[in-house]
Amino acid sequence: MSTIDFQLGPRYDPLKVEEVVLRFWSERGIPEKWRRFNGDKGLFAFLEGPPTTNGFPHVGHVRGRTYKDIVLRYQRLKGYSLWVQAGWDEQGLPVEIEVERKLGVKVKKDIFERIGAERFSEECNSLVDHYLRYWVEDGTRRLGLWLDVDNAYETRRPHYIEHVWAFIKSVHEKGLLTEDYRVLPFCPRCETALSDAEVDQGYEDREDPSIFVKFPVEGAEGTYLVIWTTTPWTLVDNEAVAVNPDADYVLVRVKVNGKVENWWLAEKLMQGVLGLIGVKDYEVVRRVKGRELEGVRYIHVFLNEVPVHKSHGNAHYVIAEQFVTLEEGSGLVHIAPAHGPEDFEAAKRRNLPVTNSVEINGVFNNNGGVFNGMYWLDVSQRVIEELRRKGLLAHHGKVIHRYPHCWRCGTPLIYRTDRQWFIRISTLRGKMVEELSKVKITPQSLRNRFDDWVANIKDWVISRSRVWGTPLPVWRCRDDPGKVLVVGSIEELKKLAVELPNVPDEKLVHRPWIDMVKLRTPDCNEWVREPFVCDVWLDSGVAWIAGVDGLRNRELWGRLYPFDWVTEAVDQTRGWFYSLLATSVAWMGKAPYKSILITGHVVDKFGQKMSKSKGNVIWARDLFSRFGADVTRLYLASKAAPWETLPVNPDEFTGYRNILTVLWNSVRFADMYMRLDNYDPTRHSIDEVLPRARSEDRWMLSRYFSRLIRITQYLDEFRIHEAAREWINLVVDDISHGYIRLIRRRVWVEGGDEDKVTAYTVLYNVLRGTLIIGSVFVPFITEYLYKAFVRGGEESVHLAPIPEVRRDLVDEKLEKAYDAVFEAVSLSAAIRNNLGIKLRWPLSDMQVRVKDPEAASLVNSLIDQLSYLSNVKQINVTSELKCDDNHVKAEGVLVDVCLNKVINENLYYEAMAREVVRRVQVMRSKANLDLEERIMVYITGDDEVKRAVERMRDFIERETRGLVTFSEVGKPLLTMDWDIEDKRIKISIGRLTQ
Incomplete structure (x- = not known):
């Protein structure tokens, strides 16, 4: 049995309370008992969105995990059994980048040439172990989040990785896995391709060059196609110029720098372009539809500098394309098939060359001519200089626009052609839309964001040119590269292997050990693995089956799938929510979840995004050590709707500590008076005292049940902020400032009359229920107060049933x-x-x-x-x-x-008497006198105050439980001098001896 003594001291200390409660939970195994609860409402299955174990938990994580805990505690309170397995996302770029910083890796080849892939993977594994400890402590246990961390799923483990392999084998057998040559976003620093979902998470404002370039029209000296671009480096690989076939284009005779030239521009954009450039002297000499320009040839601006273009006789002409818009620029778009998906498709339709001069690291290769060996950002500046030298730069400005950056390292992305592995998820678009329509999404206002993303999905590039991740289980026959083998399990791998490194499975399923494996089948003497790992979103994307080892635990998985509820931040509509949906529909043909709560992000108190570089990140550990978990949770739960962006201001946390102090004082008041009068709540019930209840008693019961109805309704609808505010109002406005103030006169009288019992019975039952329903928001203080105050209750407030709602006692009038x-x-x-x-x-x-x-x-x-x-x-x-x-x-x-x-005079004397009473009560507390002890009160000083005391003696003695005298008797316990309305008095108090 626990020996912990839950004392109700005079002050609420959240850190001390939480220390005691954590010890109590640990000693009595309360979280385990809570998780093992076999409810009569059935099973509520929660799928944890796994945090990435590459750093410490911060306030954004705490907010999301607070919502998870509130909803799960509420479902348990309602009578549901719970599936609350924790999960950790432990692979991919987020982990690799942290290790690169630690090891001083500047470029990816350092991993293989200086560090060694084996050591690098081991360092990644160690980093995960390091941060995992903080996530278990600060991000879970210290928060009061009772996920099952002892049986958490981990994406680095062999059985988990097998599920990713099994999924890829499944889509391969369905004809959905393909290798293709396409334009893709790449991070030149991380040297890997990224998916559209990853790109969407990394947009930032960026300043780039904004240039108008003159492409000389072949055979028409002094005539130019004027194009606009913000990516000058892509001009090196230009192969065409596109116009809108239905738009009007004009040939404008302009005078610039003393020269007369003819410029082709979209008529709609002409004045804007000429005004920007500063051309005032111009004349429209010809007007045509865009389609009439198709086939007009031009001379590549770097024909001599980039010699490869001299062999492109079937390129460098105008094409007409509907994707050309007239919203900005000149209405003429330069086409670089290697650097734009639309450009690439247009080139395929016309059999245009696709020249890629940029390597995966962003450095130009031999195809780039004079730009060979230069970094892509430097090439942009060099291009501008060359164009100016050649007289082809019509205008050079700057533009601030949204540009994709690497979602992990923040490097600006480049688009380039490459050969990668894809899941043809676009072929399942209709089925995914259908399945998503069956899912409840909160808030409804964000549903369209997710719906639109799914309705327009593109094929998913799943291959990554990295080290620490799930190895792509695709093998190619060395003698017949067209043959492909997909391995779906470790057992299958070992069965086909003719060479295996002597390492445990934990290493075997990672690079570089997997690269040492050689396979052989009857139709191929040697299979070589494709040197990729999988998109990290594929890891967490199969959590709906891999998390419970569903391939082996089919019965358990069948009970959980599809999961009742998932929740993460809004960016996960294109991240984890999407990858879960995509993998589940592709593999099983259905959505993996029934309900989603989409939450908002946190920013600092000035509305700025938090980042380590800015120094404005608020860490979970700092919050808990300064304010405690309960104060933090209540602030985060009530401050804003879950789906809203929340500016976090630690200066406001004190107000939420004050709210919990009010709860503490209310329970302490009730406990003190009830113990003083030997009130036993187990011997009295609401129904017993109702016939003699006063109006304030009936009001308190009505308000309590009304609040309880609204709290449960709001929690059912995931309106957590409104539920928390209702609870706060119940504690502060209704119980403390309302009912307790109203009944003070009744409980202060001597004896244990029925009227006092009625007040105690109402207050006890209301406080008990308030603690139970409040435990979902603030699990520590409610546990402490429940243990200290409630008689004959459950072992823990978190094991108590939900309070019964008495609708018959609700009186709205x-x-x-x-x-x-x-x-x-x-x-x-x-x-x-x-x-x-x-x-x-x-x-x-x-x-x-x-x-x-x-x-x-x-x-x-x-x-x-x-x-x-x-x-x-x-x-x-x-x-x-x-x-x-x-x-x-x-x-x-x-x-x-x-x-x-x-x-008037009577009111004045009564006021002075009340001032005296207040000071006597302060002194009683300072002298540590029990509430029930009668005292002697000795008063000397100003005559006017003494007259007030004399006139109001009965009132003062009743309010202080004292005997008032003007002559000192015995040795006082405490003497203090006071100023009351500029009048000096001395008060002494002591125990009243019989």
Whole structure:
């Protein structure tokens, strides 16, 4: 049994509370018991989007994982059994880049020539181990997230990689795997191709050259085709110029630099181009449709500098293409088939040459002529210089535009032709759209983003020219390269192998060990593996089957698939959500999930993207050590809708700690008074006390159940922020500022009368239920308070059933009436604040006009409560306010009030007495006197204060549980000097001896 003592001290310390609770959970195995729960509602299967283990968890991760935990705890609370396996994404560029930094790798060949692929892979594996510890601790355990990390799936493990192989073998057998020569995005730093989904995640604003270039028309001296480009380096591989066949084009006679030239431009863009260049003297001499220009030949701008173009006799002419738009530029587009997908397709249709002068590392090769050996970005500047020297640069400017960058290292991408392996996923577009339509997506407003992406998907390039990843299981016959073999398992690999390295499977399924394997079949003496690894999104994309080792655990996988729920950030509509859908439809013909919650990103408090280079990343460990997990969770859960971008401002966290302090103090108040009166909650029920319940009791129960209904409704709809706000309002507004203030008079009286029992029974049951439903948001403090306060409950708040909703006790009219009461109190407090009159100081009268006539009569029955809360002697509920110079008016939504500001002698004496009471209570706390102890109160000082004390002696003694005297008796425990409204008094207190 646990020996942990859950003490309700005077102050809430989140770090101490969480330390105690973590120890309690560990000692009693609470998370394991929670996960093993066999609910009567069936199974709720959650598929974890695996975080990449290449760095420390930050606040963005914490936000997403907080949502996961809230939803899972709520499903368990509702009575569902859970599948909550954790998962880790451990391969690919994210890990490789971190290792490259560690080892000082500048270019990819360093891996093979200086480091060695074997050491590099081992370093990658070690890096994963290093960061995994932080993810298990900071990103999971310390957060209070109860995913099953002990049985987590890991994408680097052999059985997991086998599922990727099995998938590729499946699509190969279906004719969906193909090798092709296409234009693809490449990262020149990482030296690998990227998929469209990866490209979509890396767009950034970038400044590039914006140039207008004059292509000389063959046989027409002084006549030019004016093209516009922001990628000058691609001019080296230009093979054609495209126009829109249906647009109007004009030949414009211009005068520039004292020369007369003829320029072909789109008529719609002519004035903009000439104005930009500064041409004022021009004349339109001819007008044609774009299709009429087709076939016009031109002289390549680098015909002599790039000699390969001299052999391209079937190139360098105008073509007409519908993809040419007239939104910007000149309306004439230069075509570089090796560097643009549309250019490439246009070239294939016309049998144009496809010249690729750029290697995978972004360096120009021999095809580039004078640009050979130069980096592509440097080539752009050199091209501009050469064009200016040759008199072919019409204009050179700058443009800031969205440009694709590597999603991992941030390097600007290049598009180039290469031979890679693809899954012909575009052939499944219709089926994927159909399956996606069956999935519930929250929020609905982001559904179109995902739908549009899937409806326009292109084939998926899955090969990567890297090291640390799932090896592409495609083998080619050395003697007959047209023959292809796809290996689907380790068993099949070993069966076909004639040479195997003597290493465990953990290494065998990685480079370079897999590259040492030689296969032989009856129809091929030696098979050679294609030297690629797989797209890392393919790894996590098969988590729906690989995560549970579904090829071997068919029965378990069959119970989980399709999974009930997945959630990740909005970029995963083109990342993980997409790869899951693509692999599942391609392999099994159906979507792998039933429901998706798409979450937003976090930014810093200034709205800036967080990055290590900017130094504005907020790390999970720093948040937890400074504020604790509960405060962090409550902030993230309630601050914004899950799908909204959230600016995170740590300066605001204190307010959320204050909310939890209110909860702590409320439970502590209840516990202290109930123990003082020996109240046993197990002997009393709501139904028992209902017949004698006061209006505030019935209001509290109604408001509690109303909040509970809304909280569960919002959680069912993934409106987590609204659910958390409802819970906060229940704690702060309803319980603490509302009900506890209303019942203080009732619980302060001596004895254990039925009225006090009624208040205790209502407060106990409301607090108990508030802790249980609140445990989904703040699991640490609710556990601590539940253990300290609840009698005869479950072993843990997280093992308790969801609170029962008593709809028969919901009274909307009563709630509206109390809303009016509390607004009147708030308005009177605002008036007091403006006048500098403390709430402790009583005022004589206040008029209240209730705007809802139906609620007015109910409010009239609540004037005693309103009088007490506002500290006003007389309340008049009226249909018309009559305010004179002694009154101050304030208007609200539900009520208007008119408060008398005059303080007469009687009110003044009572106010002074209340000031004395407050100071005695402060001293009682400082002296560590128990609440039930009666005390002696000795007062000396200002005569006016003494007169107030004398007149209000009964009130002071009742409120302080003391005996007031003006002559010191015995030795006091504590003596303090006070200023009350500029009047000096001395108060001493001591235990009252019988």
